[in-house]
Amino acid sequence: MGNKVNSTCETCPQYNAKGLKKLGLNTENVDFVVALAGNPNTGKSTVFNALTGLRQHTGNWPGKTVTRAEGAFEYNSQKFKLIDLPGTYSLLSTSQDEEVARNFILFGKPDVTVIVVDASRLERNLNLVLQILEITDKAVLCLNLMDEAKRNNIKIDTRTLARDLGIPVVPTSARFNEGIPDLIQTINEVATGKIICKPHRIKNVPKNIENAVKTLTNEIEQQYPSIPNSRWIAFRLLEGDTHIIEALKTGELV
Amino acid sequence: MNYSPTYALLIFFGFSIVTYLLFRPRKGLFWVIKNNLESNEKIVIEDILKQLYHSENSGKELDVNSLTNALKFSNSTIIDVIKKMTINELVESDGDVLKLTSTGRDYALRIVRVHRLWEKYLAEKTGFDKIEWHGRAEEMEHKLNHEETNLLATQLGNPKYDPHGDPIPTKLGKMADLDGEFLSSIAVGSVGRIIHIEDEPDVIYKQILAENIHIGSQIRVVENNKQRVVFYAEGEEFKLAPIVAANITVSILKKEDVIEDVIVRLSSLKENEVAHILGISKESRGDRRRRLLDLGFVKGTEISIDLISPMQNPTAYLVKGTSIALRKDQASKILIKKDVEYGE
C-alpha cells in the first residue's frame, strides 16, 4: 500500500528501536512540541501510545479523550513532546473540545501538528484537515487505519493526496505498529525544517464570504505584517469569536 | 402535641403546598412580589415607547386611552410617566394622539434591537423552547445596556434577522427589510418562501408550532378561502385557519427561483431509498445546526438509511461513509431530494 513500504521487518522491535526512545511522561526540556489532532475515533490515542510508550485509554467510541494528555519521545537525540488533543469533527464551533483543540493549535504554536485521519473515511476527515491547514503550515497527515481501508477495498494514492494537501502523508496502522517509524521520521523532518509544507488553502468558499475574508485579511495583514494565519483569523472574526478578539487586543497572536 | 402518623402527614402536605405556592415557577408568590418590586419607571417608559413604535410602524395612531388599554400598568402611572416623557422630549402630543420624537424613536429602536437580539440569543445559544423566547426577551430588553447589547451582537455574528424573521436594527439603527404578504392573502397556485412567523398572540403561535411549520421553507398554496388555507411545504401538506395563516408572512418567489416539489424532509426517507441533501432548514439553529454541518450534512451529500432502531426513532443515516443516528425531529429539519429509482 502506498509509497513507502520499507522492509518486512518494519514491525519488529529492532527497527522500531533504532533512534527512537519512548520517554513516557518525562516531558521536560523538549526540543519540539508535537500536537496530535483528528476526528474522534481515528486512533489518535493509539498513535500517542505507540510513540510515547504510555497507555492512554483507547476506546472504540467517538469522544473519549476530553482532557489533554501529554507524553514524550526521543528521536535521533532530539526530544519531542507529544500532546493528544480531544477528537473533534471541526474547529469552527463552540463546543468545549473544539475550543481546547483550536486554542492549542493556534496559541500553543506546536512545531508540528500530526493530523490522524481514518483512511476509509477520508472525505469526512478532510473537513478538519483543511481547517487545521488554515491555521498552521507545519503538519503531517497520518493516514491511519490502513488495514481497515484495505479490508474495505479502498485504495488511496498517497502521492496525489500529499501533493493536493501540500503536506507529507504517512500511511499507518497504529494498532499494529505499522508505519510508525515512518511517521516519526517525517515528524522529525518537518520539525527540523527539512520538509517545507505548502498547505492547501480552502478554495470553494462562496463569493460573498471570500470577498469579505479578503478585505478583512488585507486589513489584518496591514496591521500585523508578521501574522502567519491571517485568513483563519478573518474567518474567526467573522464568526464573532470573542476569544480571538481578546487575543488581538492583547497581541497574543503575533 | 403527640406524634401520630396522620398529623405528620398533614403537616408535611401543608408545608409542601405552601412551598409550592410560594416558589412555583413564575407564578409563585415569591416571584410575583420580586417582579413587582423590580418594575419601575424605566420599564414603563420603555414599554410605552415600544408600543408607540409598533403602532406607528403599522400606520396606527395611539392616544393615551388606547395606550392604557394596551399596557398592564395603572392609568395614573402611565399618565405620570407620559408627562415626564414629554418633558424629556421622548414623545409629543398632537391633539389626542401621541407621537414619538426622533429621540424617542431612537430609544424605541434600541429596545427593539435588544428584544430581537435576545430572541436570537435564546434561539442560537440556549435550549429554551420557542414558546418562551418572547416572554424572556420582554424581560431582558429592559436590562441590557448599550455596551452589553453590542457585545451580544458581536457574539451572535451581527445577525440581520431574529428567529421569527423580524429584522434586527443595527447599532446605528439600520434595518434589513422584510417584505412579503400574509399567507392568508396569497392566491392559489403561487409559490413562496416563509420569511416570518409572528409569535404573538400566544394561542395562535402555539398552533403554528404544533403544525411543525418551518421558517424558510418553500410553499405552494393549493386552496385559500374563508374556511382554510391549504399549502404544501417540504413534501407535507398543511391546513390552517385563515386567522392563523395571517400570522405567517411569505415572500412570493419568481419562477426561476422555484425548486419546489423535489424538496422533502429527511424524515420521510425510506429504507433502501437514496437521496441527496439540499440543505438544513432555518428551524435548526445554533450548535445543533453547526454540529450537523460539521458531521457532513451539507448540500450535495448522498444520504441513505443505515439502521432503524427498535422503537423506530432514532434512525441511523449513512453519510460520507459513516453511520450517524439522528432523532426524528432533527431529521425533519434536513431537506433532501430523493434520487430517482431505476429499479434494482
Added chain:
Amino acid sequence: MSKNSIENIIALSSDLRWQIGDDFHDGLAEGIYADASEIAGAAVSADDQKKRFRLDAKIDKIVTSKTWGFPIMFLILGVILWLTIIGANYPSSMLAQLLLDTIHPLLKNGAASVGMPWWLDGFLIDGVYLAVAWVIAVMLPPMAIFFPLFTLLEDFGYLPRVAFNLDYMFKKSGAHGKQALTMSMGFGCNAAGVVATRIIDSPRERLIAIITNNFSLCNGRWPTQILIATIFIGAVVPPSFSSIASLSAVIGIAILGIFFMFFTSWALTKTVLKGEVSTFNLELPPYRPPRFWKTIYTSLIDRTLIVLWRAILFAAPAGAVIWLISNIYIGNESIASWTINTLDGFGFLLGLNGVILLAYIVAIPANEIVIPTILMLTVMVSGIPGGEGAGVMFELDSVTATGDILRAGGWTLLTAINLMLFSLLHNPCSTTIYTIYKETKSIKWTTVASILPVIMGFVITFLVAQIWRLVF
C-alpha cells in the same frame, strides 16, 4: 499595535458579517466540504461499491432489530451484573479473611507488643486500617470484574448500539441515549459512571447524566441491599420462597432506582436545566475486535485502581472519625451516642433510627462501611453483647446472628425497607461528589447532585413510614 486600529478591524468585521448575513457558517462549511470532496475524489479509489464490511452490517441488523435488540441487550447486561455480584463474592470473602481476620489481629498484637498506647492503636488500627481494609475487600473484586468486562464491550463497539436502541426512552425524559451506558457504568461505581458521561457531547444531557447517576445502585450498596433483604424480607415469607423474595426485593430497588433516574431527568429538564443547550447525534463506529489484554490492563489502571485509590483516600479519615466519635466522651456520653440520641427523633419520623443516620453521615466517604458501622454502633448503644468494642467496625459471618443484633437494636420490617430505600436514595459518596465537581467544575451542580437525592430519600422514607404506621 495601536488600540484604534484593532477597534477598526473589529468594526470592519462586524460590518462585513452583517452584509454576509446569517448564512456565513453554512457557506463556509459547505465550501470546506466541497474542497474535501475534490481532494478525496482525486486520491481515493474504491474497488468495490460495498460501503461497509458485510459482517458489520449483519451484526448491526441483529443487535438493533425489533425482535432481538432488547433481549440481547438485557441478556448481556444481566450476565455482566451476575458475574460481578456473584463472582465477586469469593475474592471478596478471601480478601476479608486476609485483611480483617488475619492481618488485623496481627497488627493489634504487634501494636501491643511494642507497647503502643491504646488510643493510638485504636485510632490507627481499629479506625483507619479497618475502614481501608473494608473498602478494599468489598470494592476491589466487583470493580476488577465489572470494569474490564464493560470496557471490552466498549472497545468492540457494541455500546453505541445500546445507546441507539434505548435513545427513544431516554429522549422522553429529556436525556441522551448514551445515558443508558453511563447509568450501567454506575451500577459498577457512580464515580466511574460520572467520568463516563464525557461520551455525551450535549451539555444539557451530560449534566442530567451526571446528576442522576447516583440512582444507579453501585457496588458499594449492593451488599447492603442483599444482606438486609435476606434478613428481613426473606423472613416474612415461607422459608422455601425466602431467597426468591429477597432477590426480587433487591432487583425491585434497582428498578426503582431506574425509575427515579427517568423521573429526575424529566423533572430537571422541565426546571433547572431548561435553558441548557441540547444537541443530539450518535455516531455508530465500525466494530473492532478489542485487544483483550491491553483492554483489561488499561481498564484496571484507568478505572478500577484510580477509583479504588480515591475511595481509600476518603475512607481512611472516615475510619478515624468513627473510632474517635465512639471513644471521645463528653460528660459520660460518647459523641457517637450523644449524636444518635439527637438524631433518633428525626430517624423515627423516617422509619429509621439515629444509628442508621449517623452511620450514613460518617459513611459519606464510602458506602461500603455502612453495615459494619451500623453493627458496631447498634451494639454500642443497646449494650447487647457482641462486637469488638467501641469504634471497632465488624461484620458477622452468620446472617442470622447479624439479624439478631439488629432486631435487638429495635429494627422492624419497616426499618429494613426504609434502609433499603435510603441506601438507594441518599447523597453520593464523597468520591463521587469530588468527581462530579471535577467534571462539572461547578459548585452549583455539585450541590444539586449531592442534595437532591438525599431530599428525595427523606421524603420517600417519611411517606412510607407514615403510611406503614397508618396501615399496620
